[in-house]
Amino acid sequence: MKPAEKIFGIFGAALALAAGLPLCAMAFTPPPAFAQAQKKYDAGDYAGAAAAFSQLSAQEPENSADLYNLGDSLFKEGRLGPAIAAYQKAFDLDPRDSNIRYNLNFALKKAGETLVPPGVPPVLFDVFYWFSLPELSGLQWTLCWLALILCGFWILLPGARDKLKPLAACSLALWIFWGGWFLVRKSLEPERLGVIISPSAEIRSGPGDGFNVIFTAPEGRRVEILAPQGDWLEIGVLKEGVQGWIKSDAVEGV
């Protein structure tokens, strides 16, 4: 077998494996802890369900479904701020999930916000946020690997250059595209996002009770955490674009 054929064989096997992994996920069976949490939720024990889903989420922090279920339980319990924080975490992991989008938007409306900012076409928002930031980063790194390895083989194997050239060029172009998308998303999103979890939070002009209250914000409002100082956080309210200081226990980081 020629070296070029070997390379194509290896990539083919890798792609087949990648395609097969999601099928493995489809055959996933929920753990017993999930069934218990679901039972509590169905029985109206939302606090108990929230505690159970919180434990599940702690065991598997990157499972968007656990965070979504935690958000549902907190919402039903009447804790709007923590519910929005959980939904936002789930959205950051899996923004394509229509249920996560719906419930996050539903909860945000109760806090005077919407998931899609006013003036932005929903279709554009959906496309732009089709992938999560870690997924975009992962894709651009995958394409980086692919492009650089193909380029390496292109260098190593002068005899296979004709076949490798279109593959290497295509992967390089894709890397630039996904890398650009990733960088634009990263630059647009707040460095640290938080959600107000206090029923009616007072935002002061400085980090202390002696400073004037300059505005109040409702529970569930998303804010950008700018700088911590002791027990206080400097925040910027995303929707209104105002800044101030708030006690750190009134904000849950996302």
Add this chain to the structure above:
Amino acid sequence: MAALLAASVPAALRAQVSISAQVDRSQVALNGQITLTVDVSGPTSSLPAPQIPSLPNFSVYSSGRNQSISIVNGRISSSIDYTYVLEPRFVGKGVIPPITLSYNGRTVKTSPIDIDVLRSAPAASAPPQTAPPPSTAQTQEVPGAPDFFVTAQLDKKKVYVDEQATLTVKFYNSAALAGNPQYTPPDLSGFMEEDLPPIRRETAQFRGRMYDVSVIKTAIFPEHEGRLVIGPASVQCPVAGQGMDPFSPNFFNQVFNMNFGAARTKTVSTNALKLTALPLPAAGQPRNFSGAVGHFSISDSLDKNRTQVGGALNLTVSVQGQGNLRAMGDLQMPALPDFRTYETVSSLNLDKKNDVVEGSKVYKTVLIPRVSGDLSIPPIAFAYFDPTRGAYETLRTKSLSVSVKPGPANQAVGFASSGAAAAPGLTEISQDIRYLDTNPGNSPFLSLLRRLGRGGPQNAIPFIFLAACLLWRGAERRRLADPRRLRARQAYKAALALIAQASREAGRDPKKSADLMSEALCGYLADKISEPPAGLTWRRAQELLRLRYPNLSADALARIKNAWEELDLRRFAPAARSGPERAAAPDLAELLKTVERELDA
């Protein structure tokens, strides 16, 4: 044609209000009273109040109102009975002029009512009060025991905003007046007031003198906090110039026996009173507090407990009790997502028994079930301020339930129909979050992708790989650019490989071993001097070695020569040179190592 015109008149114009008035009697004594009832009815819950005309022959006091509302097939009809107490001022024919009501730009009115006012009936003997309390009395003209005077009194000095205080004005008279006295009520700015009729008659003794006493009571409710002033009330009394019996017990009758031409007017007044209105406490004020102050109870009911989707239910919530019901706001109804709710209408019923303003406020609304099943209406909360306890109270109705059967298919589409047949569609009942994700598995591919996206040292691998490829490629290019040098550098390695092979063959085939070692030496030297190994002679090799490697020592050359010759001898005359071939390989290797070192130097 007329029928067509009548049909084209909007329903709102055809459905007009009506008004009627009636009295409980058409003849009354001068010291008697008439009850006038005005009934207003119409197709709205907010009926206007009737406009009572000027009645110079009567003193008019509002006695209360009684409202009833009914909702049938979504149509509201309301009826209010206003009750007034009329007290005649003069003997003779009196007329109650038409009472008018304006609604939707149209005015309706009652017919005039004739009243005969007769001379006073003999006063009923009443036990005299032994201790009249004219604490704020102002006597006129006569020191000691005046002919007439007026007092004003409050039952409380401090009340909360919207709490009832009762103002009592008493007119004491022991003289024969030339006419009925004219009462001018006090200025009650800052108060909401309610008359507390009827005027009561009694007798009392003051400083040894008997008086007829007319008692006028008014309920007042402070509208704001602070120290409020109640202005003086006054009574104008027509006094006979002469010949009047000052000791007559019935001053209303005496006036008609007098000469009117000789009468003059005297006025008596009360002092101004002060009342402190306390603010309602802000602490502990419930969210649904709507301004009710007093003592209340609440109840609710449905007109039926079984219906179908799209059927109408009448929900009635009644708040009863003592207090200023006029100031009470609307009830806050709970969210009823399973029902379509219509505007809540309220009716007010006031009564003034025992000089206390009391009554009920009844809220009615129509509910249309949107879904079938056993539906419930949660308790409705009502908050009020209890001035006795100085605290807020929250009452809740009982939860109501209704069994709803599925209705006709078109009932769920919508209740308001524009006439045209609408296509069946979805009806949004309520909004809620979506249910749990019951497949909480995470895609390993996505997990891997996210892990890769987190970055880390592993992502340097492709860059290192590419750099290595580039380095290798550069080295390869450089190597291929000088084949002689490449050959010379690889000579030693190739020779050692042949020597190792020769060493392995030495025991089995000495000749082959010698051939291999010769090939190793010859090849090594040929590579170093860039000559083909075939046909290379020692002379030629020595010549070129000296030319290209002048640093090579003579000793090394001599050793090479010896090895060359020795190997030739072994190859071509093995019998003559028998010996340990195994030892020859390391020697040759050692020799080449020395030569290689000298060549590199």
